Amino acid sequence: MWIVIAALSGALAVLAGAFGAHGLKARVAAEQVAAWSTASQYHLLHSVVLLALALYAAQSARPIGLQGGLFLAGIALFSGSIYLLVLTPARWLGPVTPLGGLLLIAGWLSLLLLAKS
Secondary structure: OHHHHHHHHHHHHHHHHHHHHHOOOOOOOHHHHHHHHHHHHHHHHHHHHHHHHHHHHHHHOOOOHHHHHHHHHHHHHHHHHHHHHHHOOOHHHOOHHHHHHHHHHHHHHHHHHHHOO
């Protein structure tokens, strides 16, 4: 399941990056394009982390539900909120972005639990 999630997330990240590079420049301000670029970079980077976790789980037979869930929720809230902030007038999403960032940090810290034997 996690390999499928990582694959879909990675594909969406590449699509988002391409859309930001080619479809947004004429439609939104330069600052919004820069925000979109940051969101798509974080999205892709953390999709690779999900893939690494999935491969680790397949090799070790250890569960990665906590770690994968934190990274997936972090991607959705961090990158997703930025995507929506750029595409819509929904300014209420602004406070969601840092929550997503905290979830990504928690995901990284949760990797320490996998270091325990």
